[in-house]
Amino acid sequence: MVGELMQRLRELSAERENAALFFDVDGVLAPIRPLPGDAAVPDVVREALSRLVGSFKLVAMVSGRSAHEVALMLAVAGVTIAGDHGATIVRDGVEVSSVPPELLGRLEAAARMLARDGGLKKAGVRVEVKAASIALHVRGAADPADAMESAAAAASAAAAAFDLIHHRGRAVVDLRSPDADKGSAVRRLVLETGVRAALYVGDDRTDIDAMRALRFLEREGTPPLRSLLIGVASDEMPSELTEAADYLISQAEVLPLLKALERSSAEAP
Numbered sequence: 001m002v003g004e005l006m007q008r009l010r011e012l013s014a015e016r017e018n019a020a021l022f023f024d025v026d027g028v029l030a031p032i033r034p035l036p037g038d039a040a041v042p043d044v045v046r047e048a049l050s051r052l053v054g055s056f057k058l059v060a061m062v063s064g065r066s067a068h069e070v071a072l073m074l075a076v077a078g079v080t081i082a083g084d085h086g087a088t089i090v091r092d093g094v095e096v097s098s099v100p101p102e103l104l105g106r107l108e109a110a111a112r113m114l115a116r117d118g119g120l121k122k123a124g125v126r127v128e129v130k131a132a133s134i135a136l137h138v139r140g141a142a143d144p145a146d147a148m149e150s151a152a153a154a155a156s157a158a159a160a161a162f163d164l165i166h167h168r169g170r171a172v173v174d175l176r177s178p179d180a181d182k183g184s185a186v187r188r189l190v191l192e193t194g195v196r197a198a199l200y201v202g203d204d205r206t207d208i209d210a211m212r213a214l215r216f217l218e219r220e221g222t223p224p225l226r227s228l229l230i231g232v233a234s235d236e237m238p239s240e241l242t243e244a245a246d247y248l249i250s251q252a253e254v255l256p257l258l259k260a261l262e263r264s265s266a267e268a269p
C-alpha cells in the first residue's frame with residue numbers, strides 16, 4: 001500500500017471516535033466466487049473488523065445483499081448493515097429502515113415479467129429475487145457477453161414498466177428502486193451519527209453512488225466531513241471507479257488495510 005494512503009489511514013484512526021468505516025461486502029471483504037452463495041468473509045477479516053467495532057464511531061457494511069444475509073456472512077456484533085443496496089438499514093440487529101410495501105409490489109410484478117422471459121433462461125441468465133431488488137446474474141453463462149446483453153435488455157424493459165432503475169455491475173444487472181441506493185444509505189448514516197470523517201471501500205458501480213454521496217457531503221461542508229474513498233480494482237471494475245476513488249487497491253490488500261487501521265488506532269492517543 002502506498003505511503004500516502006497509510007498516512008491517510010493514520011489520520012482517520014486518530015479521529016476514530018468521530019469517524020465511520022463503510023465497507024462493501026462482495027469483492028471487498030469477501031472474494032468473488034462463481035456463485036454468490038459460495039462467497040464468504042474469511043475469519044481473519046471478520047476478526048479484524050470486530051476489533052475495529054467499538055474503536056470507531058461507526059463500522060457499517062453496505063451491500064446489495066439483504067441485511068439478514070450480510071449479518072449471517074459476517075457474524076460480527078455491533079456493526080450497522082445497509083442491505084438491499086441501501087434500502088434496508090439494520091443497527092445492532094434492529095431494523096431501523098425497511099422496504100416500503102408499494103416497492104415490494106413493483107418488484108414482484110417485475111419478477112413475474114422476468115420469469116416469463118424465455119430468452120433469459122436460454123442465455124443462461126439466473127434471476128435472483130431479493131428483498132428489495134432483483135439481480136440478473138450472468139456469471140457461469142456459456143456466453144457471458146451475450147447473457148449480459150439479454151439481462152440488460154430484460155432489466156431495462158422491467159425498469160420502464162414498473163418505475164425501477166437498472167444498472168450493470170460485476171457479472172450482474174441489478175433492478176431496484178430509484179429512491180434508495182448506497183449513496184442515500186451512507187448519507188443518512190453520516191448525518192445521523194454526526195461523524196466528521198468517513199472511509200468507504202467498494203469495488204462496483206453501486207459503490208460509486210456511495211463515494212459520490214460522501215464527496216458531495218465533503219464539498220457541502222455542513223457538517224464538515226473528510227472522506228477517504230478506496231476502490232478495489234478488478235478485471236470487472238467499472239471505469240468510473242478510478243475517477244470516484246482516491247486510491248485503488250487490490251482485494252488482497254483489504255485485510256492489510258484493516259490491520260493498518262487497527263494498528264494505528266492502538267498507537268494513536
Ligand SMILES: [Mg+2]
Nearest residue numbers: 024026027204
Ligand atoms: Mg462489491
